[in-house]
Amino acid sequence: MSKMKITSLLxxxxxxxxxxxxxxxxxxxxxxxxxxxxxxxxxxxxNEGQFNNNNASLSYYSGSGNSSTTDVYNLVNNSTLGxxxxxxxxxxxxxxxxxxxxxxIEVTDLITLKKIATITGLxxxxxxxxxTTNKAYVSxxxxxxxxxxxxxxxxxxxxxPITGSSEQMVYYNGKVYVTNxxxxxxYVIDAATDNLTDSILIGYGGNSISIDKNNKLWVLCGGDFxxxxxxxxxxxxxxxxxxMSLTFAPSTYASRLNMNDVKDELYFLNTNVYKMSINDxxxxxxxxxxxxxxxxxxxxxxxxxxxIYVSDAIDFQQSGRVxxxxxxxxxxxxxxxxxxxxxxxxxxx
Amino acid sequence: xxxxxxxxxxxxxxxLTQGQTDSTITLKIVEINSVRLFSKATxxxxxxxxxxxxxxxxxxxxxxxxxxxxxxxxKNYGPGALSSITLRxxxxxxxxxxxxxxxxxxxxxGVMDVSLIPLSLFENISIQYGGSxxxxxxxxxxxxxxxxxxxxxxxxxxxxxxxxxxxxxxxVSFGKFSFGTSKFSSTLKYFQVNENNNYxxxxxxxxxxxxxxNNNGYGIISENTYLFNATTNISFNFWHQYSNRQxxxxxxxINSSAVQxxxxxxxxxxxxxxxxxxxxxxxxxFFNESIYYNDNSLxxxxxxxxxxxxxxxxxxxxxxxxxxxxxxxxxxxxxAITTEYIDHKTISREAIFLSYKFSKHNFSxxxxxxxxxxxxNTAPLTYSIGLEQTLTNWLSYSGNYNTIYxxxxxxxxxxxPGGNINLLPESGxxxxxxxxxxxxxxxxxxxxxxxxxxFEFTFFNKNIDNWIAWTPRGNIWYPMNxxxxxxxxxxxxxxxxxxxxxxxxKFDLFYAYTISETTSSRIGNDASxxxxxxxxxxxxxxxxxxxxxxSYSLTYNFTYTGNRFTSTDNLEFLVANKxxxxxxxxxxxxxxxxxxxxxxxxxxxxxxYFVVAxxxxxxxxxxxxxxxxxxxxxxKIN
Numbered sequence: 001m002s003k004m005k006i007t008s009l010l011x012x013x014x015x016x017x018x019x020x021x022x023x024x025x026x027x028x029x030x031x032x033x034x035x036x037x038x039x040x041x042x043x044x045x046x047n048e049g050q051f052n053n054n055n056a057s058l059s060y061y062s063g064s065g066n067s068s069t070t071d072v073y074n075l076v077n078n079s080t081l082g083x084x085x086x087x088x089x090x091x092x093x094x095x096x097x098x099x100x101x102x103x104x105i106e107v108t109d110l111i112t113l114k115k116i117a118t119i120t121g122l123x124x125x126x127x128x129x130x131x132t133t134n135k136a137y138v139s140x141x142x143x144x145x146x147x148x149x150x151x152x153x154x155x156x157x158x159x160x161p162i163t164g165s166s167e168q169m170v171y172y173n174g175k176v177y178v179t180n181x182x183x184x185x186x187y188v189i190d191a192a193t194d195n196l197t198d199s200i201l202i203g204y205g206g207n208s209i210s211i212d213k214n215n216k217l218w219v220l221c222g223g224d225f226x227x228x229x230x231x232x233x234x235x236x237x238x239x240x241x242x243x244m245s246l247t248f249a250p251s252t253y254a255s256r257l258n259m260n261d262v263k264d265e266l267y268f269l270n271t272n273v274y275k276m277s278i279n280d281x282x283x284x285x286x287x288x289x290x291x292x293x294x295x296x297x298x299x300x301x302x303x304x305x306x307x308i309y310v311s312d313a314i315d316f317q318q319s320g321r322v323x324x325x326x327x328x329x330x331x332x333x334x335x336x337x338x339x340x341x342x343x344x345x346x347x348x349x
Numbered sequence: 350x351x352x353x354x355x356x357x358x359x360x361x362x363x364x365l366t367q368g369q370t371d372s373t374i375t376l377k378i379v380e381i382n383s384v385r386l387f388s389k390a391t392x393x394x395x396x397x398x399x400x401x402x403x404x405x406x407x408x409x410x411x412x413x414x415x416x417x418x419x420x421x422x423x424k425n426y427g428p429g430a431l432s433s434i435t436l437r438x439x440x441x442x443x444x445x446x447x448x449x450x451x452x453x454x455x456x457x458x459g460v461m462d463v464s465l466i467p468l469s470l471f472e473n474i475s476i477q478y479g480g481s482x483x484x485x486x487x488x489x490x491x492x493x494x495x496x497x498x499x500x501x502x503x504x505x506x507x508x509x510x511x512x513x514x515x516x517x518x519x520x521v522s523f524g525k526f527s528f529g530t531s532k533f534s535s536t537l538k539y540f541q542v543n544e545n546n547n548y549x550x551x552x553x554x555x556x557x558x559x560x561x562x563n564n565n566g567y568g569i570i571s572e573n574t575y576l577f578n579a580t581t582n583i584s585f586n587f588w589h590q591y592s593n594r595q596x597x598x599x600x601x602x603i604n605s606s607a608v609q610x611x612x613x614x615x616x617x618x619x620x621x622x623x624x625x626x627x628x629x630x631x632x633x634x635f636f637n638e639s640i641y642y643n644d645n646s647l648x649x650x651x652x653x654x655x656x657x658x659x660x661x662x663x664x665x666x667x668x669x670x671x672x673x674x675x676x677x678x679x680x681x682x683x684x685a686i687t688t689e690y691i692d693h694k695t696i697s698r699e700a701i702f703l704s705y706k707f708s709k710h711n712f713s714x715x716x717x718x719x720x721x722x723x724x725x726n727t728a729p730l731t732y733s734i735g736l737e738q739t740l741t742n743w744l745s746y747s748g749n750y751n752t753i754y755x756x757x758x759x760x761x762x763x764x765x766p767g768g769n770i771n772l773l774p775e776s777g778x779x780x781x782x783x784x785x786x787x788x789x790x791x792x793x794x795x796x797x798x799x800x801x802x803x804f805e806f807t808f809f810n811k812n813i814d815n816w817i818a819w820t821p822r823g824n825i826w827y828p829m830n831x832x833x834x835x836x837x838x839x840x841x842x843x844x845x846x847x848x849x850x851x852x853x854x855k856f857d858l859f860y861a862y863t864i865s866e867t868t869s870s871r872i873g874n875d876a877s878x879x880x881x882x883x884x885x886x887x888x889x890x891x892x893x894x895x896x897x898x899x900s901y902s903l904t905y906n907f908t909y910t911g912n913r914f915t916s917t918d919n920l921e922f923l924v925a926n927k928x929x930x931x932x933x934x935x936x937x938x939x940x941x942x943x944x945x946x947x948x949x950x951x952x953x954x955x956x957x958y959f960v961v962a963x964x965x966x967x968x969x970x971x972x973x974x975x976x977x978x979x980x981x982x983x984x985k986i987n
Contacts, residue, residue: 022864024887024912026920053915054601054963079553083601083963101646102601120603124646142646165648181824182648207824222823225766226691255823269823293873295820315831316820317883318876318918339916 035069035076037111037347038062041304044072044345046085046097047338050317056085056099057338058113061322063305068322068335073097073106076113081106088345089128091136091151095345098125098138105138107154110347117154122147129169131176131191139166139178146178148194160194162187168208170217172237177217179206184228186219186235200240203231203247208257212278213264216243220257220268223248230254230270232283246283260327261303269296273310273329289329298322300344307332311341390477390484391706391715392735392749394783394807396842398474401855401895405904405932405947408513408521408974411446411466411474411494417906417930418893419476420840420861421492422886422913423463425960427597428518428546428967429564432464437478437809438836438865438885439491440816442755446494447485449586449617450661451634453496454488456683456696457653458640459758465592465611466496467540469511469523470570473497478840479809480753480779483717483733486679486700487756490779490813498586499536500574504529506981513974515951517967518564519544534574541567548967551957552600559597559965561605566592581622588615596644599963607644613637627666634659653687655759675704679721685759694763698723698756711739725762729754729776743790748782757817757828767827773815775830781809801846811836812868820872831872834882836865853897860890867917877917884961886911888925904932915962926958945976 041063049056058073058081073081082102089096090110096119097106105119105128123143130136130151137160138147145159146166164182171177171191178187186206188198203221205228210218217235221228230248235241248254254270266276272287273296289310297320298311308325320341324332389395402418412432416423421444422435433441442459445452446466454461468474474496481489510524523540546562568590576582596607614637621630636657643650663677679700686693702719714736721728731754737747757772788802815830838861845856865885867877881887888911895904907929914922932949949972958966 022881022887024881024914024922024925026914026922050916050962052599052963054599055915055921080601083599101599103603142648144648205824222825225825225827253823253825271822291873293871295872297821312874313821314875315818315870315872315877315917318916319920321874339921 035060035072035113037113039111039347042347043300043302043309044088044095044347045298045311045322045337045341046088046343046345047320048084048086048100048340048342049081050339051084051101054080054083054102055339056081056083056102058085058097059337059341061335063302066333066335068337070319070336070338072113073108077108077115079115085343086125087127087343089130089136090345090347091130096128096136098128100124100126100141105149119149119154119156121156126166127168129171129176131171135191137169137176137178137189139169141165141181146189158194160189160196162196167206170209170211172211172215172217175237177209177219177235177237179209179219179221181205181207181222184221186217186233188240198240200235200242202233202235202242203245204228205230207255208268210257210259210266211263212259212266213262214278216278218257218259218266218278220254222253222255225251225253232257232266232268234278244281248283256299258299258301260301261306267299267301267308269299269310271296273299273308273325275329289325294323297340298342298344300346302344302346302349304346304348309344311337311344313340313342316340390481390735390749391713392737392747393481394478394747394781394805394840396476396478398476400472402893403468403472403474405934407469407511407523407976408972409468410464411468411471411496412463414468414474415463415476415494417891417908418857418859420859420863420889421476422884422889422910423960424884425464425966426964427559427562428548429542429544429562429594430464430597430964431460431462433460434463434494435885436491437811438834438838438863438882439811439813440882442488442758443490444492444494445485445488446496448496448588448615449498449619449634450485450495450632451615451617451636451659452485452488453615455638455640455653455655456657457655457685457687457759459488459755459760462611463494465566465590465613467523467542467568469525469540470538470568470588471496472499478807479749479781480751480811481733482731482753483702483719483751484704486719486721486731487728487754487774490753490755490775490777491811498572498574498584500534500572500582500584501527501536502529502531502534502574502576504534507978509976509978511974511976513947513972515544515970515972517548517970518546532576534572534576536572537569538572539567539569546597548970550965550968552965557965559967561595561607562597563595564592566590566594566611580624581620583621584617584619586615586617586619589613597964600965601963605644607642610639610641612639612641626668627664629665630663632659632661632663649688651688653685655683655685657681657683671707671709673706673708675702675706677702683759687760689760689765690763691765694759696723696725696759698728700728711745713737723756725756727774728756729774743787745785746783747785748780750778750780752776752778753811753813755817761817761828766825767819769828772817772828773830775813775815775817777811777813777833779809779811781807783807799846799848801844803842803844805840805842805844807840809836809838809840829871832870832875832877833868834865835868836863838863838865851898853895855895856892858890858892861888863887863889875917877919880917880919881914883915883917884913886913886925900936902934902936904934906930906932910960923959923962926956926960927954928956928958929953941980943978943980946974947976948973 045059047057057071061068082099084100086098086100107117124141126139136149148158167179176189184204185199205222219233221231223230232246234244256269258267273289275288294312297313300309323334425432434444446461477493512522526537544564570588574584592611598605617634640653660680665675700721704717706715716734718732731752733751735749739745754776786804818831841860843858865882891908930951934947936945955969
């Protein structure tokens, strides 16, 4: 075989190889979207996005069907939301979107999502809780404080020192109860004076908190995957006593404690979804909803439809999915969301 | 040394050739070429960075060099910031950077930050493509970058100093002091960087200036070799490097408070001896490394401390002209502690490796095997076979098959919270085949030795199981063996070289086509299956053009990096970028000393681009510099 023949064969093979090249752009998913939020059935989903990628987003779900509108904040305001959309709070027809790694809170109209203000001056904000008509607290992962927000001027007016990483909060009877994922205490703030007044020893790593119909606090602690295991605590806020503590199996991480509409059942994540009555004295041994390989990440209870929404973040680097279940744990449908969907806000809750 | 490189050295680098005119070699040094460190692995494709390319960018880092001259994708977070290597669709943990055969990757996090490797400290850099775990152990999955010393006995005593100022970054200074006798060679090299990196970039139509991006640091490397006789020598090398960097804010952030300080002390002691048919090399190293990181989002600063001791005896013997055997041991002990471990962690690994090579006429074949033992006892047996043959005077081929692996890093195992002691090593196999064509000989125009043209085409394939990734469980991140990945593609290189008595010119072109897909996942409903991995460009291409006329030279570089997906379902991506740079050098000689002035324009056409999401790169920027070499005239000593 001559040199030229060999060369021609080689180059033909190479050209054939490159002829089958793969595209390096995504399939075109562009479509016209219509966004009309319903104040009765609608829900917003905060999609955290990827850490440091500035691709947090907000999805809107109408309450029925198997589709949602993605990136609605961007759609309305023509700007990205930021980095790590952590939580959502509605106050007086306004939506407060805590964007953790962008160290800000975006304030929008609850229905139109039109941007109203941006609250800055925060370090690593996590959750926002209104405590009076004009005042809210914002927990923080790393500042060692809870920030005080003026809801009229949308500004930080002060801080309340709290050791560690403050997380979810609830308001009850003039006091704010603050969980902390880096200590073993539940902290108590007097909402009138903004002073830390007490700390209640519970388990390590409090991450979520709810109040039941008997006005008892339920606090879920994730532990640290090591010496401290996950625990669930029932606290009487009137006297600060821990009435019950339940311990999970080692090397598990329990999170996202939610109550049903009548506040007599608890739902939480521990790989799977678990459900227990407020009257139970032990942890459930069988799951309510099996994850079946899904990466359950966010959980919410829709008081209007009595449905449990659970998000699957998959690998936390791709668009997630939200599954809806009824109170028997039967799947009713699912819809797509953004990257790392983690928090639900039901407009009618 | 490859022939093209030899030609480059002779024709293009007057500093070297002129500097050696008064030197006289008194001893014929016998180099130990049969051990792994000094011999090209049979069947592997390798790129040696030619001295011209290297000498022009002494003020830059290894990341800059690899980005402009190779098919590797350098995931760079901005000037002076973290840069990691992605080669052949692998992760940042899959390419080893070896200093005299010792891996520089931090054993705790596994990352090799090539922005912290200043080119002014090295003169011998090569890239070995493909998996080579049976040679270099854990992490040699996609390739290995070799940084080796040059020893020059009887070298002329000289001092070389240089400095460069860049409009967008700042000041870099570097120098080299060389001394040699017939028995002793000593070189001291240093560099210092003082960059504020307050460069301009554009975001959403607004012009912005980068803040909090200071990069200050220094490095010193001392290479000393004593020659007992023509066949035996001992080398002691010392490398200290300190870096104090501010981590710039994301494009989406108003400001940043993050700082990182890297402090590395590295020592190596290498004894080499050879006889007519055998060679022995005993390499030892001690690394003492620390990384300090802090920002406002942390409750307390993170401090990671790590000490590593490596000892590696290796023996080779040529049974006759056709058969060579190599055998060696590797003993590595690492002790690490960080604020995120419960206590000190010590990992000891011992490995034994054996290699055989058969060479006859134009054909070589070499099988190798390596087994690692440790107190974790998880590394698989690895083996490989490589072969190469010159078929005609213009056509040759090479190929290899390897089993490959990467141990979990110490952070993967012991980070608290989240560390997973049950992690398995990533493991799999890789194959590649290369065809090389000497175009000049093919076209029968071999009359002119000053013209060189070659074409090289490589196809590669790689499968990895138990890929390790960190994912959250609630608020806690933990690592898992999460998926399997299949990578395949091709690399094409074209080299052209033309010289005559007036002009020298060279043109190097490369193109890499890389598919790297998740084939299976342990996560349910994972849309990443059959999708391209994030930050692996399917297309990367570029060329370097160099022309020299009398005292002037011009270097033009073009690099195209294709779209990179940033979400694993391939719905989000960063758009491709085309970056041009131009450099003009003017060199002149005064008495026995050489001077070179240069100016460089990076990002010539003002491309607005991101290499990493949310981390803007600088617009067009300008550099100016001078390199001076003062030579002491040497008398003959033979």
